[in-house]
Amino acid sequence: MRDVAIVGVGHSKFSNRFDVRIDELAWESAKDALKDANLSAKDLEFLIVGCTGGWSAESLPAVICSEYCGMLPKGSMRVEAACATSSAAVAVAYNFIASGYVDLMLVVGVEKMFESPNPVQIELIGRAGNYFWEFENFGLTFPGYYALHATSYMWKHGLKEEDLAEIAVKNHHYASMNPKAQFRKEITADLAMQSRYVAWPLKLFDCCPLTDGSASLILASESIAKKITDTPIWISAIGASTGTGNLSKRDMFTKLEYSGLESAVEAGQQAYKRAGIDPKNTAKHFDVASVHDCFTIAELMAYEDLGFCRRGEGVKLIREKQTYNGGLIPVNIDGGLKAKGHPIGATGCSMMYSLTKQLRQEYGKLAGKAAQATIKNGRALAHNIGGTGHYAYVTILSLEKPHT
Amino acid sequence: MSDLGEMTxxxxxxxxxxxxxxxxTKAPLYVSMRELPLRFQFGTTKIQKFFDGLKEGKIYMTQCEKCTQKYFPPQADCPNCPDSSMNWVPLDGQGELLTCTMIVVKPSTFAHYDNxxxxxxxxxxxVRVLAWLRIDDPRKITPKMKVRLTTAKREPEGFITYEFVPE
Incomplete structure (x- = not known):
């Protein structure tokens, strides 16, 4: 196996992008990544497009985007893993390069959700479970799935809705500094608490928005990475896991004395093992993390699933502001899905865009010094969940080459 | 074709x-003339007994004859063994509520129901079961409350499904 590095990153503006088609949107971040790596599309050998789709007109986004990005006649494919789509795309690309199949390739995560009206998007995302047994007769929505986890957590640990509001406050705070983010305004906990219920106990401000956007990564083999950049960001380890499609089958509701996503725990443990990191007390190994905060409760569960704190103590991290920049471990200091936006297929690449910039100590140039983490360990973590723990990908990035 | 809207x-x-x-944003948008109606159909042959059971007021799970693994939703194949000799066992209906949510913002195809x-x-x-909980006042819900799983007619469509009611 050869080591693989991120040598170029790009990011579109996240928003409701009525001004662009999906291929134009993909190009925005691909162009940005090519410029970052000082390469042309002709240098690249393969394109993987991470796109969940269903709400947008193009059925073959990989082909449309390949052509628009100037990648014909190179090979391409689309990869799908719900909201973890582009982390899965990175996992495939990583193996393409590690195996020696190609040396240099592009991963574009892109989603154009606003080509369909809002109720249709709610319908399509709600179907992302075990269709007949959860949606057909019972009409679960995506906030609903996470609300079931939130209620369970509240009943077990005395979590309050006010605690969840504090996660929203933090992520809006950092999104206000991120020029790529969908929401650029700070919010107060009062405002979050006053918002209406979407799926009790989750309110509007507990939920990430629907978003159009793209993010791109250029990955290179160890043989050429250092020729392209002085600071390759190495993919140190990837952990992946699949959880039961049907929420009622989640053991955590009964067997465990906590609430969380079993697949996220498994993916994290795999990644830690591969990276040689002690799976307990993990926060100290990372300078910054992006976790999958599609809902505030999801960020809280991620702290515990990833071992940043013990079970039931995630609330304490929030109350003590330990996941702000300068705290025990800065989490989602690019605004997270919650406020930066969540264009489903682009989110994994967007996380790795922010973390790459953080490790290169370039994030401050984009979003201001207050949002640049202090880089001591040279390590960052991306936790990207598809569905409600249906897919889980944990990717560890490092300034240090994994194998010497 | 559904209404394109007066503006279009x-x-x-x-x-x-x-x-x-x-x-x-006032951005120009091309509204497609080609609406795509989707209504899926899926086979029930292997678990038809579940649906026959609903008509008789029974809610079945399956249990593998070989390894005794229980399945709800019921399935006809056990991937553990792998074996497909299943016993169909009706659930007694007694349950304890582990978690719940109230859906306020609904999918378009559920817009005609109350929250x-x-x-x-x-x-x-x-086994664990996910279903609607029919309760007159949501404030009466308490952690671990006793519930009963029962077949029920879903109105206005009139099809048979299953739901929880307080015990």
């Missing part, structure tokens, strides 16, 4: 093109 029709009449202004409560309960037999 007006634009076609005026300009010959279905290009409207997006409400907030509904979805619960997950631990059943006496060991």
């Amino acid at each position: 029709k007006k634009r076609i009449r005026e300009n010959g093109l279905p290009i409207i202004d997006e409400a907030r 509904y409560i979805i619960g997950v309960a631990q059943m006496k037999e060991g």
